[in-house]
Amino acid sequence: MLQDARFRAIMAQAALLAGVAALGFVLLTATARNLELRGIPLGFGFLWRPANFQIAETILPYSSSDPNWWAAVVGLSNSLFISVLVILLASVIGLFIGIGRLSSNPLVSGLCRVWVEVARNTPLVVLLIFNYALWWEVVPLATQAWKLAPGTHISVRGLSMPALTWSASVLAPAAFLATSAAILVVASYAARQRQVETGRRPAYVSAAWLFTALGASIFLLAYRDAVSLDIPEFRRANFSGGWSLTPELTTILIGLTFYTAGFIGEIVRGGILAVRKGQWEAATALGLSRGQTYRLVVVPLALRSIVPPLNSQYINVVKNSTLAIVVGYQDFMTVVSTMINKTSHAIEGVAIILGVFLAVNLALSALLNAYNRRIAIMER
Amino acid sequence: MADTASNTIARTAGPDMRSLLRRLAPFFGTPLNAALTVVLLWLMARFGWLLLDWAVLKAAIFPAEPETCVGKTGACWSFVIAKSGQILFGIYPPTERWRAGLVCVLIITTLVASARPSAWRPSLGLVWVAMMVVVLWLMGGGFGLAAVPTSSWGGLPVTLILTVFAIGLGFPAAILLALGRRSNLPVVRTLSVLFIETIRGLPLLSLLLVASILLPLFLPEALLPDKFVRALIALTIFAAAYLAEVLRGGLQSIPSGQSEAAEALGLGYWKTQRLIILPQAIRIVIPALTNTIIVMIKNTSLVLVVGLFDLISSGKAALSDPAWPAPSTETFLFIGLIYFALAFSFARFADFLERSGAEKRG
Numbered sequence: 040m041l042q043d044a045r046f047r048a049i050m051a052q053a054a055l056l057a058g059v060a061a062l063g064f065v066l067l068t069a070t071a072r073n074l075e076l077r078g079i080p081l082g083f084g085f086l087w088r089p090a091n092f093q094i095a096e097t098i099l100p101y102s103s104s105d106p107n108w109w110a111a112v113v114g115l116s117n118s119l120f121i122s123v124l125v126i127l128l129a130s131v132i133g134l135f136i137g138i139g140r141l142s143s144n145p146l147v148s149g150l151c152r153v154w155v156e157v158a159r160n161t162p163l164v165v166l167l168i169f170n171y172a173l174w175w176e177v178v179p180l181a182t183q184a185w186k187l188a189p190g191t192h193i194s195v196r197g198l199s200m201p202a203l204t205w206s207a208s209v210l211a212p213a214a215f216l217a218t219s220a221a222i223l224v225v226a227s228y229a230a231r232q233r234q235v236e237t238g239r240r241p242a243y244v245s246a247a248w249l250f251t252a253l254g255a256s257i258f259l260l261a262y263r264d265a266v267s268l269d270i271p272e273f274r275r276a277n278f279s280g281g282w283s284l285t286p287e288l289t290t291i292l293i294g295l296t297f298y299t300a301g302f303i304g305e306i307v308r309g310g311i312l313a314v315r316k317g318q319w320e321a322a323t324a325l326g327l328s329r330g331q332t333y334r335l336v337v338v339p340l341a342l343r344s345i346v347p348p349l350n351s352q353y354i355n356v357v358k359n360s361t362l363a364i365v366v367g368y369q370d371f372m373t374v375v376s377t378m379i380n381k382t383s384h385a386i387e388g389v390a391i392i393l394g395v396f397l398a399v400n401l402a403l404s405a406l407l408n409a410y411n412r413r414i415a416i417m418e419r
Numbered sequence: 420m421a422d423t424a425s426n427t428i429a430r431t432a433g434p435d436m437r438s439l440l441r442r443l444a445p446f447f448g449t450p451l452n453a454a455l456t457v458v459l460l461w462l463m464a465r466f467g468w469l470l471l472d473w474a475v476l477k478a479a480i481f482p483a484e485p486e487t488c489v490g491k492t493g494a495c496w497s498f499v500i501a502k503s504g505q506i507l508f509g510i511y512p513p514t515e516r517w518r519a520g521l522v523c524v525l526i527i528t529t530l531v532a533s534a535r536p537s538a539w540r541p542s543l544g545l546v547w548v549a550m551m552v553v554v555l556w557l558m559g560g561g562f563g564l565a566a567v568p569t570s571s572w573g574g575l576p577v578t579l580i581l582t583v584f585a586i587g588l589g590f591p592a593a594i595l596l597a598l599g600r601r602s603n604l605p606v607v608r609t610l611s612v613l614f615i616e617t618i619r620g621l622p623l624l625s626l627l628l629v630a631s632i633l634l635p636l637f638l639p640e641a642l643l644p645d646k647f648v649r650a651l652i653a654l655t656i657f658a659a660a661y662l663a664e665v666l667r668g669g670l671q672s673i674p675s676g677q678s679e680a681a682e683a684l685g686l687g688y689w690k691t692q693r694l695i696i697l698p699q700a701i702r703i704v705i706p707a708l709t710n711t712i713i714v715m716i717k718n719t720s721l722v723l724v725v726g727l728f729d730l731i732s733s734g735k736a737a738l739s740d741p742a743w744p745a746p747s748t749e750t751f752l753f754i755g756l757i758y759f760a761l762a763f764s765f766a767r768f769a770d771f772l773e774r775s776g777a778e779k780r781g
Contacts, residue, residue, distance in 0.1 A: 160759045
């Protein structure tokens with residue numbers, strides 16, 4: 040029987056499972072004993088007790104008397120806020136770097152190369168800490184703030200910029216408008232399918248466009264005063280009003296964007312180089328300009344080899360946002376760590392951290408894979 | 420188009436003029452390029468001057484004493500010079516620093532030697548084991564050297580030790596995981612996939628957190644390793660999961676005819692893998708492996724969060740000296756340059772080997 044391959048395979052797997060189970064059992068009993076010795080209770084009840092700690096900068100409303108679970112949600116929103124902003128900024132900058140590295144101008148390609156090499160060969164932690172040190176060294180006091188654009192200033196207090204504000208009365212009509220726009224997008228997508236199938240374009244699409252445009256203009260006219268731009272003003276040693284980011288958040292955004300843009304630049308460059316020379320020549324032969332060639336031929340083809348590595352880069356951004364801790368910005372992980380220190384519910388806290396990161400990353404990767412399937416080459 | 424325009428001018432000009440124009444064409448050939456050149460030159464001149472002014476003209480360099488920096492508006496390099504030993508080696512006993520320095524040289528030599536494709540034979544594993552034993556002896560002491568506990572290790576040696584130990588210990592595990600992921604046995608395959616994907620789905624920082632917060636709860640007190648070993652365990656698990664994926668790529672590119680031929684010769688599973696499949700697969704993924712080493716060099720900088728004395732922490736410790744103004748920008752620039760020099764030169768070296776290897780084959 041020992042010579043039978045199937046029998047041996049089953050025994051080997053059974054032994055492996057037993058080994059894993061035994062390891063789990065040993066760890067569990069040791070953990071239970073350790074918890075008992077130190078008198079640490081187990082359970083998620085602490086999530087509903089008040090957090091009793093401050094979070095310096097939040098996207099969602101928060102006060103220290105809110106329960107722990109809300110503090111975790113607020114921390115998560117901070118992490119996701121950083122991730123989304125960095126993904127957007129780094130994608131745009133990375134696209135330019137990738138194209139810039141292929142420029143015929145040595146100055147442009149050289150500078151882009153320096154960017155990429157610095158980003159790829161320096162640890163993100165060092166970049167963030169250096170950025171933060173540099174911030175306090177070079178950024179001026181609020182009275183001598185650098186003016187980047189009208190209403191947008193950088194000073195030791197952080198970055199302040201104009202913000203859109205609106206009164207509550209706009210919300211209902213704005214929601215209505217957004218819904219009708221969403222319906223319109225779906226309808227025109229369906230109409231395009233219809234046009235592909237029957238060769239005829241359904242008439243209702245133009246009517247729907249007209250209707251939405253009309254709605255939008257009425258909305259803009261009627262609520263002209265309800266929406267306004269809140270421009271920060273300099274009052275008593277600081278800017279007030281508008282939208283402001285702390286030095287911590289600003290340095291993280293700059294550092295993480297710099298780092299990610301370097302990686303995305305390399306991905307974009309690789310994708311463009313992967314487009315065959317014949318495609319360029321064909322586009323030139325058709326009389327397309329360089330810009331048109333990029334927009335109509337190269338980018339759609341390059342996207343196919345760019346999207347898979349880009350997806351893992353986006354997931355890396357979410358993971359890298361945890362490094363916010365080194366400059367003291369309170370992201371999800373920092374908030375839950377604080378919670379662990381205050382309540383000593385270490386196992387539950389770490390389980391929450393691991394579970395949430397796995398969930399966020401799996402969801403993001405499912406979403407990005409779905410997009411990848413849409414643009415991938417259809418092989419018949 | 421732009422080239423033809425400049426060529427027309429060049430043809431009517433003299434030979435010197437012609438070559439000058441040809442050389443300038445990439446910079447000013449099209450209106451867009453000309454505009455970019457002007458703007459970039461202006462920016463480079465402006466920031467270059469600021470940098471030169473700060474880093475050289477107004478900088479305090481010699482002598483390496485606190486007084487040198489007083490009243491200077493530029494960089495305080497004398498701090499970096501005076502503290503370079505402390506930044507590089509942390510709280511390692513100053514009289515024993517030669518040992519830590521030797522460890523750095525030994526590790527970098529091994530890494531460079533291992534990147535050559537001709538070094539990829541089974542004996543390389545023995546070289547690594549020997550290197551790791553010698554490194555532990557030099558750093559930790561014993562057998563004739565004064566003992567230095569891991570809590571006194573610091574600076575660059577910590578960065579390098581964590582890198583090579585995580586890779587050296589993670590590599591055998593990665594081979595098993597990669598083979599497991601391609602195994603026909605469903606239990607083995609599922610466990611491998613679960614392990615690899617879970618680790619790769621988590622930030623390294625959260626793994627370090629598990630190692631520093633949860634391991635003390637999981638393990639009986641007698642078995643609990645110190646802070647250094649705990650961080651090393653987290654880094655090793657992390658490296659194993661990523662190396663396994665790199666190896667899987669290599670395994671996938673071996674045509675199935677190879678394992679079929681081995682089977683026809685009567686080789687069993689392990690002999691087939693050891694003698695036929697793995698040697699070919701590993702050779703294919705060498706460029707990806709050097710890349711993983713660079714990623715690990717960079718990743719070890721995260722251990723500062725769990726309180727190990729790597730380059731950044733020792734830099735911070737040096738900055739806390741009240742006798743000096745705390746020039747943190749200069750210090751972190753210095754540390755960043757160390758990392759950059761390590762990672763960049765290693766990447767260039769790997770590139771060079773890859774290209775020369777491709778030429779020989781091709």
